[in-house]
Amino acid sequence: MSFVTRRALSTLIPPKAIGAAPDALRMQRVVSFYEKLPRGAAPEVKAKGLLGRYQARYFGKNASVTPIIHVLAFLIGIGYLQNYYFHLRHHKNNAH
Numbered sequence: 001m002s003f004v005t006r007r008a009l010s011t012l013i014p015p016k017a018i019g020a021a022p023d024a025l026r027m028q029r030v031v032s033f034y035e036k037l038p039r040g041a042a043p044e045v046k047a048k049g050l051l052g053r054y055q056a057r058y059f060g061k062n063a064s065v066t067p068i069i070h071v072l073a074f075l076i077g078i079g080y081l082q083n084y085y086f087h088l089r090h091h092k093n094n095a096h
Contacts, residue, residue, distance in 0.1 A: 047056035058067050 047053045
């Protein structure tokens with residue numbers, strides 16, 4: 001059928017009776033793709049490794065200030081170790 005004939009008949013006959021639209025197959029593929037996708041919430045992913053468990057514990061649903069305290073304690077510890085190495089170790093036996 002030519003385009004003109006289809007256009008003329010489209011007002012009288014529903015489009016499915018005339019023939020499949022060129023985009024119908026593509027739309028059917030899209031619809032079938034989305035029908036196959038899982039529904040509902042995604043399952044919980046178990047944390048793996050040390051960093052993953054740390055993130056799950058402190059950054060997940062129960063977010064807290066604890067990581068900031070851990071970073072501060074780490075920086076204070078590194079600062080003390082640097083002071084000891086570069087300065088305090090020279091004075092430990094010189095208590096005259």
